[in-house]
Amino acid sequence: MSGPRVALVLGPSTGGIGQHVRSLALRLVDEGCDVRVLGPASTGERFGFGEHVEFVPLEIPTPGSVWHGRTLLADTDVVHAHGHAASAVATLALRRTTPLVVSWHNTVTARGWRRVPLRHARQWVVRRARVVLGASADLVEEATALGAADARLLPVAAPSLEPATRERDEVRMSWGLAQRPLVLAVGRLAPQKRYDVLLDAVARVFARDAIPPLVVIAGDGPLREPLYERIRRERLPVLLVGHRSDVAELLEAADVAVLTSDWEARALVAQEALRAGVPLVATAVGGIPDLVGDAALLVPPGDPEAVAAALVEVIEQPAVAARLRAAGPPRAATWPDEDETAREILKIYREVVTPRA
Numbered sequence: 001m002s003g004p005r006v007a008l009v010l011g012p013s014t015g016g017i018g019q020h021v022r023s024l025a026l027r028l029v030d031e032g033c034d035v036r037v038l039g040p041a042s043t044g045e046r047f048g049f050g051e052h053v054e055f056v057p058l059e060i061p062t063p064g065s066v067w068h069g070r071t072l073l074a075d076t077d078v079v080h081a082h083g084h085a086a087s088a089v090a091t092l093a094l095r096r097t098t099p100l101v102v103s104w105h106n107t108v109t110a111r112g113w114r115r116v117p118l119r120h121a122r123q124w125v126v127r128r129a130r131v132v133l134g135a136s137a138d139l140v141e142e143a144t145a146l147g148a149a150d151a152r153l154l155p156v157a158a159p160s161l162e163p164a165t166r167e168r169d170e171v172r173m174s175w176g177l178a179q180r181p182l183v184l185a186v187g188r189l190a191p192q193k194r195y196d197v198l199l200d201a202v203a204r205v206f207a208r209d210a211i212p213p214l215v216v217i218a219g220d221g222p223l224r225e226p227l228y229e230r231i232r233r234e235r236l237p238v239l240l241v242g243h244r245s246d247v248a249e250l251l252e253a254a255d256v257a258v259l260t261s262d263w264e265a266r267a268l269v270a271q272e273a274l275r276a277g278v279p280l281v282a283t284a285v286g287g288i289p290d291l292v293g294d295a296a297l298l299v300p301p302g303d304p305e306a307v308a309a310a311l312v313e314v315i316e317q318p319a320v321a322a323r324l325r326a327a328g329p330p331r332a333a334t335w336p337d338e339d340e341t342a343r344e345i346l347k348i349y350r351e352v353v354t355p356r357a
Contacts, residue, residue, distance in 0.1 A: 003033030003346065004077035004353045009069075010039040011060040011085040014220065014243070015188055016268050017105050018047045020156050021082055025053045027342035033349075038072055039086070061085040069093030077353045080345070084108065084118075087125045094128075099352040101345075102129040104139045105156065106192075107263050107286065122146055130352045133345075135265035136287025154345070155287075157338045158271035161248040171253035175239070181213035181315045184254035184278075186247055186269040187261070189221030189240075194283075197260045199227070200304030202236050205311060212237050213255070213315060218244040251276045255321070256314045259283060262301050266291050271335065274328035279321050281310040291335075295327035 006028055010021050021037065028035045029052070037049050041057040049055035056072055058065055070093045073079055080101040081090035087102045094100055102125060108118050126132050126148035133154040134140035143151040172182060187193045195217065206212045215238040217227075224240060231238045244250060247269075251257065257273040259282040264270070266287050273280045273296075280296035282288050289298060297314065299306035314321050336344075 003028065003031050004349050005034040005075070006036070006349060007073050007076045007079045008035065008037045008082065009058070009060070009073075009079060009086045009090050010037070010043065010082040011089075012040050013043050013083075014046060016156070016158075017082050018043055019159050019268070020105070022047045022049060023157075023159050023338045024342050024345060025049065027339065028346060029053055031342075031346055033346070036072075036076070038069070058089075060089050065089050066092045073098065078349045080349070084122065084125075087129075088121055091125050091128045099130045099349075099354075100128060101131045101133065101348060101352065102126065103133045103135070103154070103156075104143065105135045105265055107139065107142070119146070126151070131348055133348075137290065138286055139265060152348075154341065155291075155336055156266055157336055157341045158266070158268045158275075159338060161251075161272060161276075162245070164246070164249040164252045166246075166249050166252075168252045171249050175214060175216070177214060177253075180211055181255045182253055183213045183215045183311060183315075184218070184250050184257045185215065185259070186218045186244075186250070186257070186272075187259070187267070188219050189217070189223040189227060191223070192262055193219075194260045194262050194302065195223065195227055197302055197304050197307060198258060199230060199234075199236060199238065201260070201307035201311065202238055203234060204304060204308040206237060208312075210316075213311070214239065215258075216241055216250065216254075218242070218247065218250060247272060248276070251278050254278050256281060256311060258307065258311065259288070260301075260307055261285060264288050270296070271332065275332040277325045277328045279314045279324035280328070281307065281314065293331055295324065295331035297324070 025035050036054045038056050038058040040059050044055045078099045079090050081087040082103045123146040126143050126146050132143040132148040132151040135156045140151045140153050218241050220243045256279045263286045282296050283301040284298040285301050297310045299310050
């Protein structure tokens with residue numbers, strides 16, 4: 001049986017959403033679906049969509065994206081929009097008869113007056129969608145509260161990392177490390193990730209008598225310059241190393257991974273750290289507690305004292321680090337993988353699509 005004609009729509013992405021859509025597109029093609037991916041040209045280039053699946057540039061969000069989208073989405077059986085901006089564009093562009101599936105990967109962090117129009121927009125989207133998929137339970141609850149007729153939890157699996165090609169000692173020596181602890185943070189340099197809290201925590205650890213750890217932050221984003229200026233001004237032991245394709249090697253070299261976000265659904269770095277058996281310190285927000293269970297040290301959001309204390313606990317107490325290293329891989333083995341996620345989504349497409357004449 002041939003699969004449906006599927007359009008996957010996404011906005012600008014440098015990380016998790018783009019990786020998920022790429023993974024999904026490839027697996028849908030393997031299942032016999034006719035797949036087209038629509039999104040910004042920069043996103044298509046970053047994730048190499050055009051090499052394996054049809055990719056059509058659609059700059060989201062722009063005023064012209066709706067009009068252009070109406071033509072591109074006209075001949076399709078089901079449209080699956082990923083993220084809030086792509087969902088709004090798809091809702092405006094689609095005919096009422098075309099089934100719309102929406103995936104929410106993130107919450108809305110806007111504050112003040114901006115929250116009101118954004119709430120109305122999301123309410124309008126979820127009431128138009130046939131199915132809303134939330135990457136964490138709180139997103140499902142939010143969609144239901146906004147009026148979604150069918151909201152479901154669908155955990156997004158982190159893609160497997162490319163195997164490390166360098167040994168731990170080789171990576172560490174490239175930064176001049178011997179026995180000095182290495183703390184790793186991976187993620188876009190954006191407000192949600194709260195790197196200001198991480199730097200506050202580093203300053204507290206740096207003030208202690210012990211040799212401070214080196215903190216490596218892998219990622220790019222709009223906060224790079226202010227973060228760099230603060231690190232330079234306060235002489236913090238922190239390196240901004242930009243976007244990296246060798247995260248497996250960085251994890252191999254790390255003594256502890258850290259995530260200080262205000263909110264996350266199923267952060268890729270949290271999944272990658274536990275799979276690799278790297279101790280993780282993370283904020284207890286969004287879907288993180290359900291994801292990691294007791295296989296990580298969880299701290300309150302916005303609390304640099306708690307982050308600093310947890311990092312010191314892992315670094316200075318071998319028994320704590322050993323427990324976390326042992327707990328990570330078994331916890332990761334309970335998560336659905338990319339194949340399971342794609343199969344579940346394909347079932348939803350077949351559920352909502354009207355058979356072709």
